[in-house]
Amino acid sequence: MANANLVGRCGLYCGACAIYRAYKDDGEYLAKLAQHFKCPLEKVRCEGCMALTPECWGYNCRIVQCLRDKGLEFCYQCSEYESETCEKFEKLAKPYLKEDGVNMRANLERIRKGETEEWLIESEEKYKCPICGKPLSTGAIKRKCYHCGADLYKKKF
Numbered sequence: 781m782a783n784a785n786l787v788g789r790c791g792l793y794c795g796a797c798a799i800y801r802a803y804k805d806d807g808e809y810l811a812k813l814a815q816h817f818k819c820p821l822e823k824v825r826c827e828g829c830m831a832l833t834p835e836c837w838g839y840n841c842r843i844v845q846c847l848r849d850k851g852l853e854f855c856y857q858c859s860e861y862e863s864e865t866c867e868k869f870e871k872l873a874k875p876y877l878k879e880d881g882v883n884m885r886a887n888l889e890r891i892r893k894g895e896t897e898e899w900l901i902e903s904e905e906k907y908k909c910p911i912c913g914k915p916l917s918t919g920a921i922k923r924k925c926y927h928c929g930a931d932l933y934k935k936k937f
């Protein structure tokens with residue numbers, strides 16, 4: 781069963797988000813992220829875009845706030861998304877595509893077409909360590925598995 785809370789309203793898969801993973805997987809990765817963001821450990825927490833509480837990292841996300849203000853659920857429902865003029869979306873989507881190979885527009889199209897469940901299952905499969913099978917963030921999957929320590933740097937996905 782796919783976890784429906786992990787559907788990012790901008791088209792990101794929350795299950796591979798560094799914040800979400802650090803919060804759920806705990807340990808070394810959580811400590812590393814808290815240090816990176818210079819914040820206390822308890823701050824690094826998120827339940828996923830569809831289950832946000834005010835304590836969640838994503839609650840104050842600019843895109844989430846924007847959608848909330850506009851009364852929309854997903855970015856694809858917005859005219860600025862269609863015309864590719866939304867600065868918030870483009871600023872997030874471009875580096876994700878370039879650096880992590882994550883195509884937020886393609887993901888949103890899946891959601892728009894009602895293929896959310898399939899997309900979630902595929903994403904869950906995609907973002908896991910090929911050695912130990914545990915879930916990983918988009919960043920960790922290109923470097924090193926923080927569960928088993930496998931060096932994933934040279935692996936092709």
Ligand SMILES: [Zn+2]
Pocket residue numbers: 909910911912913914925926927928929930
């Ligand atoms: Zn592993």
